[in-house]
Amino acid sequence: MPISTAILLAGGSGNRMQGQVEDKILANLAGKPVIAHSIDAFVSSGQLQHLVIVVRDATQQAEVEKVASALLNGPFSVTFTYGGAQRQDSVWAGLQAAPGDTEVVLIHDCARPCVTPAAIRESIAKAAQIGAACLARPVTDTIKSADAYDGAFLPTTVDRAKLWAMETPQSFQYSIIKDAYQSVIRSGAQITDDLSAIEDIDQPVAFVDNTRPNPKLTTPADLPYLEYLLREASASPNSP
Template sequence: MSRTAAILLAAGTGSRMQGTVDDKVLAPLAGRPVFAHSAVAFMASGIADFYVVVYRDQRQMTELAAYAPTPSALVAGGRERQDSVMNALSSLPGDIDYVFIHDCARPLIRPEQLVALHKIVRRENAVVLAHRVTDTIKEHTIMSRGKAGDSSRLRTLDRAKLWAMETPQVFSRELIVRAYAKVVSLGRRITDDAAAVELLREPVALLENPYPNPKLTTPADLAYLEFLLSR
């Protein structure tokens, strides 16, 4: 029988919070720390047999441990997000077949979405929670720079083909380990896990999210998240 692990990333520095909170994943949100919302959703879904909680420092580790799902391992994060993911992957038990990777700064994940992702990954090997882009997106290219200003060019991208990536992102263990090995061999810097799989030219399925799932990035996001949770 296949077994699944969930990597819960909590080691980010939160520099764009401008010092309004000591630690954004431990900031209070609707009566519990931001991190706890993700932990509770995962436990309610029942999809994971094992958890890896990635922490930033010893002080944070102690506080996260109080809310960590069980059974779990607490693993130190790295300098970049991809380093944290690789640390977590290397700590997984040998019998894990599928891996969820979730940024705990996204506290609005729902248990039913986790169950749906779990079903898809066993068929597709890679699936990402995502939403369609509704804004008009333009590519901006600087052609030349001069005293009178920059000469630049805009190109409108086809909005129908654009999706914004969220987390969780879910993979077969064999695929995501191989993908991160490719990242290392190429010396690439990536910002999400699907980008690693793209380097292998492997397909990644999308699960459209009809609900808001914003990432806590700036101080204003806390009030927005509180509003969404109140609904």
């Protein structure tokens, strides 16, 4: 089993929550803070040695520490570090804070509280074998690309057989993603997810097809759906 570190991104601004919650990763969801669901899933996977939590500031860190201390048991090392202005800056801070013996690193957005231990275990196995893995789902909707035309659009159907929606965790052999992010930071490029950092080096990626919905908490409208999903998962006797 590879030595694995999870980087949990917790410091996002949450501007699209429209002020309905003070901090979305600390908001109560299905009986506990949003971030607690992610921490619990990674700990329950049974394959994690290190946890790096990337926070916004000292105030948020103090609150997250309270949540984490109630969930962590066993021989885990836990490190806190501060994120940056952009997501990629926060990931880079997390990569630099990862313990030196890390072999596989999983980068996870804590605004996705429905991640499962089973998905985490498969992600670690695939990343160790192939070099990179990502929780993803095949696109089932008909997708159009569209050029603006005289107040309307000229749509073209995109082949959805090649389309996957990316989720997290996105997992990598540590040396691969650290070198890739170092190049991203050095060049000043802007990327929206971690796989974008390795697209120029022809690194194969295993897509881990999630068996459960894993949506992101982005707006207040997402809260009732996530509440439903989490309560359904906890009530299922076969919940992974």
